[in-house]
Structure formats: C-alpha cells, structure tokens
Amino acid sequence: MDTNTHINYEEQKVGYYKVLVGLLLLTTLTFVQPHMFFESYTFVTQLMIGALKAWMILMYYMHLKGEKLIGWTVAFSLVLVVFFFLVVIADVNSFQFKDVSHITSQPHIDVDYHHASHEE
Amino acid sequence: MSNSSNSGKSYLEAGETHYAIGHPKSVFMQWMLTIDHKRIGLMYAAVIFVFFFVAVLVALSIRIELFAPGAQLFDGDSYNQAFTLHGVIMIFLFIIPGVPAVFGNIIMPLMIGAKDVSFPRLNWFTFWLYIFGALIALSSLWTGNGFADTGWTFYAPYSLNTNTNVITTLVAAFVLGMASILTGLNFLVTIHRLRAPGMDFFKMPLFVWGIYATAWIQLLATPVVGITLILALLEKMFGIGIFDPSKGGDPVLFEHLFWIYSHPAVYLMILPAFGIMSEIIPVFSRREVFGYRTIALSSASIAGIGYLVWGHHLFTSGMSDLAKTVFSFLTFFVAIPTGVKFYDWVATMYKGKIILTTPMLWALGTMITFVIGGLTGVTIAMIGADIHLQDTYYTVAHFHYAMLGGVVFLLFAGLHYWFPVMFGKMYDEKKAKIAFYLNFVGFNVLWFPMFIAGYQGMPRRYFDYLPEFQIYHQISFFGALIFISGLAYMFYVLIQGMKHGKPSGTNPWHATTLEWHLPSSPPPLENHSKVPYVDFRPYEYHHGEPVVKFDYKTMKRID
Amino acid sequence: MSHEYVPEIAVDRDGKKHEVQGWQGDFYGGKLGFWLFMLTEVMMFGAMFLVLTYYYSLHTQDFLDASAHLNRLLGGTNTVVLLFSALTMGLGLLKMRTGDVKGAKTMIWATIILATLFLGIKGVEWTEEYTHGVFLGLDALQSGNEHSRPFGQILFYGMYFTMTGLHGFHIIIGIGLMIWLVKRIDAGKVSPHHHILHFNIALYWDLVHLIWVFVFPYFYMIGAGDVTGGAIHGH
Numbered sequence: 001m002d003t004n005t006h007i008n009y010e011e012q013k014v015g016y017y018k019v020l021v022g023l024l025l026l027t028t029l030t031f032v033q034p035h036m037f038f039e040s041y042t043f044v045t046q047l048m049i050g051a052l053k054a055w056m057i058l059m060y061y062m063h064l065k066g067e068k069l070i071g072w073t074v075a076f077s078l079v080l081v082v083f084f085f086l087v088v089i090a091d092v093n094s095f096q097f098k099d100v101s102h103i104t105s106q107p108h109i110d111v112d113y114h115h116a117s118h119e120e
Numbered sequence: 121m122s123n124s125s126n127s128g129k130s131y132l133e134a135g136e137t138h139y140a141i142g143h144p145k146s147v148f149m150q151w152m153l154t155i156d157h158k159r160i161g162l163m164y165a166a167v168i169f170v171f172f173f174v175a176v177l178v179a180l181s182i183r184i185e186l187f188a189p190g191a192q193l194f195d196g197d198s199y200n201q202a203f204t205l206h207g208v209i210m211i212f213l214f215i216i217p218g219v220p221a222v223f224g225n226i227i228m229p230l231m232i233g234a235k236d237v238s239f240p241r242l243n244w245f246t247f248w249l250y251i252f253g254a255l256i257a258l259s260s261l262w263t264g265n266g267f268a269d270t271g272w273t274f275y276a277p278y279s280l281n282t283n284t285n286v287i288t289t290l291v292a293a294f295v296l297g298m299a300s301i302l303t304g305l306n307f308l309v310t311i312h313r314l315r316a317p318g319m320d321f322f323k324m325p326l327f328v329w330g331i332y333a334t335a336w337i338q339l340l341a342t343p344v345v346g347i348t349l350i351l352a353l354l355e356k357m358f359g360i361g362i363f364d365p366s367k368g369g370d371p372v373l374f375e376h377l378f379w380i381y382s383h384p385a386v387y388l389m390i391l392p393a394f395g396i397m398s399e400i401i402p403v404f405s406r407r408e409v410f411g412y413r414t415i416a417l418s419s420a421s422i423a424g425i426g427y428l429v430w431g432h433h434l435f436t437s438g439m440s441d442l443a444k445t446v447f448s449f450l451t452f453f454v455a456i457p458t459g460v461k462f463y464d465w466v467a468t469m470y471k472g473k474i475i476l477t478t479p480m481l482w483a484l485g486t487m488i489t490f491v492i493g494g495l496t497g498v499t500i501a502m503i504g505a506d507i508h509l510q511d512t513y514y515t516v517a518h519f520h521y522a523m524l525g526g527v528v529f530l531l532f533a534g535l536h537y538w539f540p541v542m543f544g545k546m547y548d549e550k551k552a553k554i555a556f557y558l559n560f561v562g563f564n565v566l567w568f569p570m571f572i573a574g575y576q577g578m579p580r581r582y583f584d585y586l587p588e589f590q591i592y593h594q595i596s597f598f599g600a601l602i603f604i605s606g607l608a609y610m611f612y613v614l615i616q617g618m619k620h621g622k623p624s625g626t627n628p629w630h631a632t633t634l635e636w637h638l639p640s641s642p643p644p645l646e647n648h649s650k651v652p653y654v655d656f657r658p659y660e661y662h663h664g665e666p667v668v669k670f671d672y673k674t675m676k677r678i679d
Numbered sequence: 680m681s682h683e684y685v686p687e688i689a690v691d692r693d694g695k696k697h698e699v700q701g702w703q704g705d706f707y708g709g710k711l712g713f714w715l716f717m718l719t720e721v722m723m724f725g726a727m728f729l730v731l732t733y734y735y736s737l738h739t740q741d742f743l744d745a746s747a748h749l750n751r752l753l754g755g756t757n758t759v760v761l762l763f764s765a766l767t768m769g770l771g772l773l774k775m776r777t778g779d780v781k782g783a784k785t786m787i788w789a790t791i792i793l794a795t796l797f798l799g800i801k802g803v804e805w806t807e808e809y810t811h812g813v814f815l816g817l818d819a820l821q822s823g824n825e826h827s828r829p830f831g832q833i834l835f836y837g838m839y840f841t842m843t844g845l846h847g848f849h850i851i852i853g854i855g856l857m858i859w860l861v862k863r864i865d866a867g868k869v870s871p872h873h874h875i876l877h878f879n880i881a882l883y884w885d886l887v888h889l890i891w892v893f894v895f896p897y898f899y900m901i902g903a904g905d906v907t908g909g910a911i912h913g914h
C-alpha cells in the first residue's frame with residue numbers, strides 16, 4: 001500500500017526536524033528537572049517526560065498515527081503491562097510482614113548487611 | 121516457485137513442495153527444507169508425539185515408584201529429576217506447541233482459504249528453532265550434574281541454588297518460548313491478512329477463533345516468562361541478585377512473573393482444543409452450531425481474562441491478603457465464558473442428528489473429563505480450600521483432568537477428525553473406537569483416585585508416602601497400564617490407517633468448512649486450486665445436510 | 680521474488696470479482712508482523728521495568744543512592760546520540776521512499792556510525808564502573824563480604840548492567856541489520872518500490888531508541904537530585 005505513494009522529501013523532512021527539536025527540548029527538561037521543579041517527585045516526573053518522548057517517537061517516527069489495527073494492538077499490550085505493574089506493585093506494597101522480613105530492610109532499621117546472609 | 125497448484129498431486133508426494141533454500145533432490149532434504157504449512161505441521165506432529173511417548177514412559181516409571189511406600193526405582197533426588205523431566209517435556213515440548221503447531225499449521229490456512237501462512241520461511245525457521253530448543257533440553261540429560269530437579273516451575277530460590285543442570289533447561293525453555301512466539305505471530309498476521317474474500321471475522325470457523333485467541337497469548341505472555349528465565353539465568357551466572365533473598369531479592373516476584381505467563385499458557389493449551397470441539401460437535405450433530413458468536417467471543421474473553429488471574433497460584437506463597445482476595449474473585453470469572461461454551465455445545469447437540477464416529481466419541485468423552493477438571497479448578501480457586509489442597513494430588517489430578525482429559529483428548533479427537541484431510545485415507549473406525557474406550561476408562565481409573573488421595577493429604581512431588589495412601593496409588597497404577605495400552609493401540613490403528621486405509625475422499629464426514637472443499641485429498645501443494653468467495657456461515661446444515669455446495673472447477677457456489 | 684506475483688481472483692455469486700490477498704508481496708502484512716514482534720520486545724522490557732519498580736518500592740533509598748552515582752554526562756551524551764541516529768534513520772527511509780537510493784545509503788551509514796559511537800561511550804562507562812569495583816560478579820555486588828553494597832544497591836546495579844547490556848545487545852543486532860540492509864540495497868533487493876525491509880529495520884531502530892527513552896531516566900535520573908549521594912535523606 002505504501003510502496004507507490006508519491007511523497008515529497010522536502011516537505012516530510014521538516015516534520016522529522018520538528019520532532020527532533022521537540023525531543024531535544026524534552027531531553028533538556030530531563031536534566032534540569034531534578035534541580036528546578038517537582039524535586040520531591042523526580043521519579044514520577046522523569047517517567048512522565050519519558051512517556052511524552054515515547055509518544056512522539058511512536059506517533060511521528062514510527063508512523064503509528066492513523067494505523068487503526070496496529071494502534072489497537074499496541075494499546076492492548078501497553079494496557080496489559082500497566083495492569084501487571086498495578087497488581088504486582090500493589091502486592092509488594094501491602095505485604096503484611098514488611099517489618100520482620102529481612103529483604104524489606106528500611107534504612108531506619110539498623111541491619112548489618114555484612115551478616116545478613118549468614119544469619120539465615 | 122511456480123509449479124503445480126493445479127497438477128492434482130498430493131502435497132505428500134516427492135517434489136511437491138516449496139523450499140526455504142535451494143532445490144534439493146533427496147526426499148529427506150525436501151522435508152527438511154520444506155516451507156509448506158502442511159508438511160511443517162506433520163513434522164511437528166511426528167516430533168511432539170515422540171516426546172509425548174517419552175514423557176509417558178517417564179510417568180510410568182514415576183507410577184511404578186509410587187506403587188509402594190519407600191524407595192523402589194528412584195531415590196529422592198532422581199525422583200525429583202523424573203517428575204521435572206516429565207513436566208518439562210509434557211509442557212514445553214509437547215502441549216505448548218501442541219494443537220497450534222500441528223493443526224494451526226495444517227488446518228487453519230485451509231480453513232480460511234489461504235495458500236500458506238503469511239511468512240512461510242519464518243514458519244520453517246520456527247520449526248527448527250523448536251527442534252534446537254528441544255535438543256538443548258535433552259542435552260541436559262547427559263551433561264553437567266544431570267537434569268534439573270526443580271519441577272517444571274523452576275521456583276526461586278531453589279532453582280538458583282541447586283547444582284543440577286538448570287541453566288541448560290532455562291535456555292531451552294527460552295528458545296522454545298521464542299518458537300512459540302513466532303508461531304503465534306505468524307498465525308495472527310495470517311488470520312488478519314489471508315482470509316478468503318468475503319470471510320469476515322464472524323464467518324471464520326471456530327477453530328480459527330481458538331487459534332487466533334491463542335496466538336495473542338503466545339505473543340504477549342511468552343516474552344514475560346522468557347525474560348524471567350533470562351533473569352534467573354543471569355542470577356545463576358553472575359549473581360545479579362534478582363530473586364535471591366540473600367541479596368535482597370524476592371522469590372515471590374519470580375512466582376508472579378512466572379505465572380503471568382504460565383496461567384495464560386493453560387488457556388493457550390485449551391483454547392485451540394476447544395476450537396476442535398467446536399468443529400466436531402456441529403458436524404456430527406448435523407446442526408448449525410448454537411451461539412456461534414458467544415463461542416467466538418468467549419474464546420477472546422477467556423484469552424483476555426486469562427491474563428488477569430495468575431495470582432491464584434500464589435495463595436500459599438506469601439502474597440499479600442489483598443492480592444489473594446482480588447485474584448480469587450477474578451479467577452471465578454474465567455469459569456463463565458468456559459461455561460457458556462459448554463452450554464452452547466450441549467444446545468447444538470440437542471435435537472441434532474448425533475452420529476457417533478470416533479472423533480465425536482473423543483469429543484463427548486472430553487466433555488465429561490474436562491468438566492471434572494474445570495470444576496475442581498473452581499474449587500481450588502477458593503482461598504480457603506486451596507490452602508488445604510495446594511501442592512496435594514488433588515491439584516495434580518485437577519490439572520491432569522484439564523490437560524490430559526481436556527487438551528490431549530481433544531488433540532486426539534482432532535487427529536481422528538482431520539486424518540482424512542492429512543492423509544486422504546481412513547483408519548479402521550471400529551478399532552479406533554476400542555482404542556477410545558481403553559483410553560477413557562484407563563484415564564479415569566488412573567486419575568480419579570488421586571482426587572481422593574490428595575483430598576486426604578497426599579502431597580505432590582514426594583517419592584514416599586504414608587501406607588494409608590497405598591491403595592489409591594495402586595489403583596492408579598493399573599489405570600496407567602490400561603491407559604498406556606490404549607494409547608499404543610490408538611497410534612497403531614492410526615498408523616495402520618495411514619499405510620493401508622481406504623481412500624477417504626475429500627469430505628467423508630459431510631462437513632461444511634473449507635478444509636473439506638479441497639480439490640483432492642490429500643490436498644495439493646497450494647491448497648484450494650481456486651479460492652472461493654465466502655458469503656456463508658461456517659456450519660450451515662439444513663435437514664441434516666450441508667447447505668453450501670461448490671462446483672469444484674471454479675469454486676463457485678451451486679446450491 | 681524473481682518474477683512478479685499475480686494475485687488470484689475470486690468470483691462471488693453475482694459475478695463480482697474480488698482480489699485474493701496472497702502472502703507474497705504483502706506490504707501491510709510485513710508491517711503488521713514486525714509490529715507484533717516489537718510488542719514482544721515491549722513485554723520483555725516491560726517485565727524488566729516491572730522488576731525494577733518492584734525493587735524500587737522495596738529499597739527506595741538504596742536505589743536513589745546508587746542512581747546518584749551513575750555517570751549522567753556520558754549517559755546524557757548517549758541519549759542525544761541515539762536521538763540523532765533516530766533522525767538519520769528516519770530521513771534515510773524517507774529518501775528511499777522518494778527514490779533517492781544513494782542518499783538513503785548515506786543516511787544508513789550515518790546511523791551505523793552513531794550506533795557505534797553509542798556503544799563506544801557505553802564501553803567507557805562500564806569500564807569506569809569496573810575500575811570503581813562495581814560490576815557483575817565483583818565483591819561489591821555479592822552479599823556477605825566486606826565490600827558488599829546494601830541490598831537495594833546490589834539489585835539496582837544488577838538490573839542496570841542487565842538492562843543496559845540487553846539494550847546494547849539490541850544496538851549490536853541493529854548495526855548488523857543495517858549492514859545487511861546496505862548489502863540488500865546494493866544487490867537491488869531493496870528498492871523504492873520494494874522497501875519493506877528498510878521500513879521494518881527503521882521501525883526496529885526506533886524501538887531501540889524508545890527503550891532507551893525509559894532506561895535513561897529510570898537509572899540515571901531518579902537519583903539526580905541527591906547531589907550528596909542521598910546521605911541527607913536518611914531519617
């Protein structure tokens with residue numbers, strides 16, 4: 001289907017450069033964010049920026065825009081990954097034996113790492 | 121690439137195939153290099169049934185060991201290796217390729233009127249990848265410290281610490297997983313792209329729906345376990361800490377990731393098998409299938425919901441109470457679409473003209489065994505019951521009823537049903553029926569006592585047991601003998617049919633789907649000489665006779 | 680594909696003709712197949728990110744400490760390198776589609792050079808970490824000895840080497856694919872009218888880029904705010 005459409009190189013090229021500039025700006029944002037804003041939410045903010053970059057790459061570089069079937073398959077697999085994340089992370093976060101399990105050692109519990117493995 | 125779609129020769133004849141590379145003269149090399157979906161499917165069948173028999177013999181040795189308390193054949197360690205070998209072969213080498221690799225390859229393209237799968241060369245590569253994986257798995261029998269003794273689940277941290285050959289087995293499972301992924305990928309594209317003109321999704325035969333739903337599981341679930349095995353591998357080789365509690369890793373995470381694949385994998389096994397059931401029931405009831413859409417969509421929704429319930433394998437593994445409750449609840453939901461299918465099949469048979477051929481017998485037998493397997497599954501989806509029954513023979517009996525009495529029985533049903541398409545000949549129906557009864561009776565005698573033993577506390581994966589369980593194991597042993605003789609007899613009858621059977625003609629069962637409207641039986645290299653236009657539903661019967669008729673020269677409808 | 684494939688025609692009951700889609704020369708099928716393949720990569724890396732997040736929530740502070748010590752300058756440079764390589768790859772495909780085969784080849788070579796640069800920088804980074812005693816198999820990442828890092832750091836670095844390693848492996852495969860692509864172009868097997876191979880390899884390269892878009896912040900940036908290596912956050 002795509003093989004004999006007539007496309008104009010110069011016109012299309014502009015699109016690629018625009019996306020490039022966008023990605024470069026976002027990359028810069030990545031670097032300044034930890035020192036400039038949302039400092040206490042660096043983890044989430046960084047991933048949001050990443051998601052934005054990923055969206056641009058998917059839509060424009062990978063031409064996902066306008067792909068119906070392929071778009072749905074991508075969406076389906078992403079939803080699955082998100083579901084796995086939600087469940088597994090929820091499980092580890094509501095683990096009942098957090099305070100006694102030796103793999104959940106928090107910094108305030110003074111665990112002697114050097115002996116951790118011998119004590120078992 | 122140009123010869124002969126109309127030459128009328130069967131695809132089994134020398135030279136009647138396309139090759140991945142070159143133009144080999146020898147018949148042997150012609151098979152090794154073939155890219156014809158039918159030949160590849162046959163080769164899968166040959167290989168997986170060999171593995172099946174190997175694993176059955178290992179199972180027999182397990183049963184002999186369990187004939188009496190104490191050690192007879194094995195000590196504890198080699199017993200561990202024996203059930204691991206049995207499980208690994210049955211799961212990774214036999215039942216996961218199983219129905220899709222054999223009938224997905226041979227029959228699915230015929231059903232949708234395609235000349236081959238979308239990527240025939242990839243299909244060839246996939247087959248050899250599977251063989252390669254199988255060789256790696258077998259090689260670990262003789263190298264290193266012997267075959268893995270972890271059980272087929274490779275649970276951490278034991279799998280990280282044991283010095284048996286787990287590394288090789290993990291690599292093998294990864295390679296076999298890749299093969300499974302590529303099979304699914306190929307089928308997905310084939311079903312999306314190569315359906316005959318006019319055949320929309322709701323005109324596809326239900327077997328194709330089963331293969332389609334399965335392919336999504338193969339594609340999206342397998343990579344998760346693949347990478348998990350790689351992480352376990354890296355842990356064993358470099359000690360990266362993953363899953364190892366002595367470095368802060370969490371073994372429960374391994375179990376999560378393992379079952380994120382392996383639960384959907386049981387639907388990967390059963391969905392195409394259900395597809396076979398949905399083909400056989402309407403044909404031998406001579407009635408249009410009841411609730412076509414509900415069956416099709418239930419395949420899709422089982423595949424979907426199947427992704428959401430893996431946690432029921434972790435009820436006793438230290439998962440949080442919150443997650444346990446959620447997973448127990450979700451698991452009950454999977455039973456709904458499965459139940460819908462059963463009612464649809466029964467409704468199809470109601471007032472139908474039931475013809476008890478061998479494939480139909482296998483299908484009906486499966487309806488009994490699978491219901492037992494399925495309902496006992498629901499009982500252990502309840503957290504309370506499962507705390508008691510997990511890791512007992514109750515669970516082992518449950519999954520043998522589901523996998524052997526469900527998937528494998530339906531695989532056999534398909535084998536009898538599509539035998540004429542594959543070989544153009546017919547086996548001896550009378551003998552084949554005797555083989556069925558032997559299998560059916562043997563199977564139930566083999567596995568039913570294990571529900572009771574398990575319920576009373578017989579744990580799984582033990583070579584020794586308390587004397588009170590002996591009676592069950594002994595009954596079970598005799599069941600195994602009957603069952604295995606039944607298997608041997610069944611294959612004998614089929615092989616006799618292959619060699620000396622009477623010509624079957626193209627449509628001996630008066631079936632309606634496209635694989636029965638081929639120009640010859642066995643079909644020629646590129647299948648349908650002309651592709652029909654599909655403007656009919658897959659199972660149209662009127663007064664017990666197929667509605668749609670073709671002029672086989674032009675493949676135009678003449679009814 | 681030595682001679683042109685002629686699709687078959689199916690005729691319905693009204694005599695209307697319908698073209699039968701064959702597996703030969705199915706551009707959309709090739710594209711769909713490759714996207715499906717990429718979804719399997721998404722699931723694989725998705726699962727690894729899941730592992731990472733799991734341990735992040737178990738050992739948050741250790742993760743931030745370890746992250747703070749990665750080399751953000753080199754990692755950032757690599758991010759930019761990959762960004763430009765995605766551009767050259769995209770422009771190469773565009774040139775191919777508009778008939779400029781020579782230009783397309785130049786762009787592919789440019790991509791290969793950038794990819795090699797990426798690997799070089801990665802190599803420098805790993806070497807540097809090795810000399811600091813942090814590498815797979817070294818004492819710092821094993822438990823129970825005097826150099827042992829805390830649990831969370833062992834896991835962080837374990838995943839860091841695993842995931843950047845697997846990503847680097849994909850880069851190597853990508854370079855191989857691009858060299859093969861150039862050969863196919865030279866042999867006339869890939870041309871403006873038959874460029875599915877080029878199309879799919881370009882997709883692959885975008886995927887490799889896409890994975891890095893998440894690998895980078897996940898490892899290098901989450902602890903970037905902790906200039907002191909996290910010490911001030913200890914309660």
Ligand code: HEM
Pocket residue numbers: 176179180182183203204206207208210211214215270271272273516520523524528566579580581582583600603604
């Ligand atoms: C002749 C038929 C068969 C017999 C006699 C048989 C026997 C057994 C026995 C006794 C066990 C339990 C071992 C233990 O826990 O101590 C077992 C485990 C198992 N079987 Fe079978 N089996 C047969 C067929 C199959 C089939 C067809 C499949 C799958 C397609 C299968 C899959 C498994 C699996 C996955 C396990 C668990 C292995 C483990 O614990 O890691 N079996 N089998």
Ligand SMILES: [Cu+2]
Pocket residue numbers: 382383386429430432433
């Ligand atoms: Cu399950």
